[in-house]
Amino acid sequence: AAGVIQSPRHLIKEKRETATLKCYPIPRHDTVYWYQQGPGQDPQFLISFYEKMQSDKGSIPDRFSAQQFSDYHSELNMSSLELGDSALYFCASSPQDRGELGTEAFFGQGTRLTVV
Amino acid sequence: GQNIDQPTEMTATEGAIVQINCTYQTSGFNGLFWYQQHAGEAPTFLSYNVLDGLEEKGRFSSFLSRSKGYSYLLLKELQMKDSASYLCAVSYNQGGKLIFGQGTELSVKP
Numbered sequence: 001a002a003g004v005i006q007s008p009r010h011l012i013k014e015k016r017e018t019a020t021l022k023c024y025p026i027p028r029h030d031t032v033y034w035y036q037q038g039p040g041q042d043p044q045f046l047i048s049f050y051e052k053m054q055s056d057k058g059s060i061p062d063r064f065s066a067q068q069f070s071d072y073h074s075e076l077n078m079s080s081l082e083l084g085d086s087a088l089y090f091c092a093s094s095p096q097d098r099g100e101l102g103t104e105a106f107f108g109q110g111t112r113l114t115v116v
Numbered sequence: 117g118q119n120i121d122q123p124t125e126m127t128a129t130e131g132a133i134v135q136i137n138c139t140y141q142t143s144g145f146n147g148l149f150w151y152q153q154h155a156g157e158a159p160t161f162l163s164y165n166v167l168d169g170l171e172e173k174g175r176f177s178s179f180l181s182r183s184k185g186y187s188y189l190l191l192k193e194l195q196m197k198d199s200a201s202y203l204c205a206v207s208y209n210q211g212g213k214l215i216f217g218q219g220t221e222l223s224v225k226p
Contacts, residue, residue, distance in 0.1 A: 033213055041202060042216040043159065056213050067121060090158060094212055104149070107158040 002026055004093050004108035013081050021076040021111045025093030031055070032074040033105060034066060043090060061071055061102045081115045088112050109112040120217035122204050127223045134218045135188050138204030140158055142185040146207040148219075149214060150178050150189045153201045163203075164188065199224045 013019050022100040025032050032049045035043035036059075044060035049068035060066075063081075070076045078085060089112075092105035128134040131186045140148070147166040151159035163171055165180035165187060177190040190199055201221050205214040 031212060035214075041224075042218045043214075045213045045215065048213055052164065061147070088156070104161050104164060105212070107151075108160050112156070 004091055004106055006089075006091050006108035006111050009109065010112045010114075012116060014116055015081055017081050017115075018101060019054070019081060019113060020076070020080045021091075021106060021113070023074045023076070023091030023093075025072050025074070025091075026095075027081070027108055028035070029093035029095050029106070030072060032068055033072070033094075034060075034076050035092065037088040037090060037110075059087040075112065076112075081094045083115050086115045095113060110116050120204055120206055120215060122202075122217040122220045124218065125221040125223070127225060128191075129224050130194055130224055132194050133190065133192050134194060134222065135190050136202050136204075136222070137178070138187045138189070138217055140185050140204070140206045140217075142182065144181055144208040145182060146209060147183070148178075148187050149205045149207070151203040152203060153203055153219065154198075155201075159203055186190075192195060194224050196224050196226070198222065 003058040007022045034046040036046055037043040046057045046060040047066050052068045064078050066076045089111045091108045092112045095104045122138045127163050150162040153159045163225035165178050168182055170179045177194045180187045190191055194220050201219040203219045206218040
């Protein structure tokens with residue numbers, strides 16, 4: 001079965017550079033969530049999109065932006081990178097927003113970003 | 117925050133049973149998920165509880181008490197491959213985003 005696809009799997013950037021992470025949700029999933037997981041920490045919710053519109057916003061820095069495109073894939077754009085941005089970035093998709101019963105979020109394998 | 121609390125680490129013996137507890141803030145509660153995560157990998161779905169009671173799925177069971185803001189994940193017949201971090205995650209109100217606990221690092225010993 002198709003899963004959530006994230007690219008790239010690994011990314012190394014220098015401070016103050018920009019990075020773009022991509023997420024391709026499971027077919028027919030219209031909701032995408034982005035999470036950041038630092039070393040030894042739990043995943044922290046960044047932002048979500050439903051039907052190409054931002055549906056919720058968490059602890060996402062102003063230096064980051066994201067969008068969902070007409071084919072439902074999403075991109076997380078990160079500018080002026082800092083050392084503290086080094087983390088695993090997970091994308092998850094689900095078939096519907098509104099937190100309805102049984103809506104499980106399926107996670108991609110993540111992008112490991114290292115800022116040096 | 118939503119104060120999702122779970123023990124930081126636990127150790128158990130192969131073949132045994134282990135229970136991982138999770139407490140959370142009840143206001144706006146919509147549902148509770150348990151995920152398993154191996155180091156450097158994505159969280160994988162284990163169970164979902166929205167009503168009080170026990171949900172059983174093979175060697176894994178999850179229990180929920182909404183009035184107490186309490187859940188546990190029960191792992192039976194432990195195997196070495198069960199060594200991982202177990203994340204309790206709660207969905208609040210509408211929107212579907214998950215708020216995660218800090219995870220319980222389970223070590224299964226021979």
